[in-house]
Structures are given as C-alpha cells and as structure tokens.
Amino acid sequence: MCKVPHTELATTKKDFTTVCCFCNKVLTAHGEWTIPATPLHLDSSDTLSHTFCPDCVKKHYPFAVSEG
Ligand SMILES: [Zn+2]
Known part of the structure; x- marks a missing residue:
C-alpha cells in the first residue's frame, strides 16, 4: 500500500518531502x-x-511505541 521508505536516500538529500503513508501529512x-x-x-x-x-x-504500530 505504500512504498518502502527511501531512508538511505533521504539522509543524503535535503530537498525531499517526508510524507506519512497513512494520513498523507507532511513533515x-x-x-x-x-x-x-x-x-x-x-x-x-x-x-x-x-x-x-x-x-x-x-x-x-502501538507495539513499536514505548509507553514508558
Ligand atoms: Zn500519519
């Protein structure tokens, strides 16, 4: 449903847009x-x-969040 994040590429580029796969919000x-x-x-x-x-x-992904 969504593409694999280009994490490695993102770290080398500054003119990219970070977008949420689920709600399409942008950072x-x-x-x-x-x-x-x-x-x-x-x-x-x-x-x-x-x-x-x-x-x-x-x-x-509640299991991925540490609730403290
Ligand atoms: Zn979201």
Missing part, C-alpha cells in the same frame, strides 16, 4: 506534521520520503 521544516494545502505529486517519488507520523505510529 514541515519546523518538525510539525500537517496536511499539505495542495495534493502531493506522488509520482515524483524522488523527492518523497514515505514514513509514518507519530500519530499513525501510535495508531497502527
């Missing part, structure tokens, strides 16, 4: 997750880094 330069005003061009996967936002990690 802003301020470290905040927000819904983009305009739809992302998913075809341009070169500039997209698919991952999960904190909310979706908790929602879909």
Whole structure:
C-alpha cells in the first residue's frame, strides 16, 4: 500500500518531502506534521520520503511505541 521508505536516500538529500503513508501529512521544516494545502505529486517519488507520523505510529504500530 505504500512504498518502502527511501531512508538511505533521504539522509543524503535535503530537498525531499517526508510524507506519512497513512494520513498523507507532511513533515514541515519546523518538525510539525500537517496536511499539505495542495495534493502531493506522488509520482515524483524522488523527492518523497514515505514514513509514518507519530500519530499513525501510535495508531497502527502501538507495539513499536514505548509507553514508558
Ligand atoms: Zn500519519
């Protein structure tokens, strides 16, 4: 349903967009997750880094979150 995150590529590129696979929110330069005003061009996967936002990690992968 979503592509494998290009983690290794992402670390070498600064002009990429980090997008959540589940809710399609994007990570802003301020470290905040927000819904983009305009739809992302998913075809341009070169500039997209698919991952999960904190909310979706908790929602879909609760076992991966340490509750302390
Ligand atoms: Zn999300």
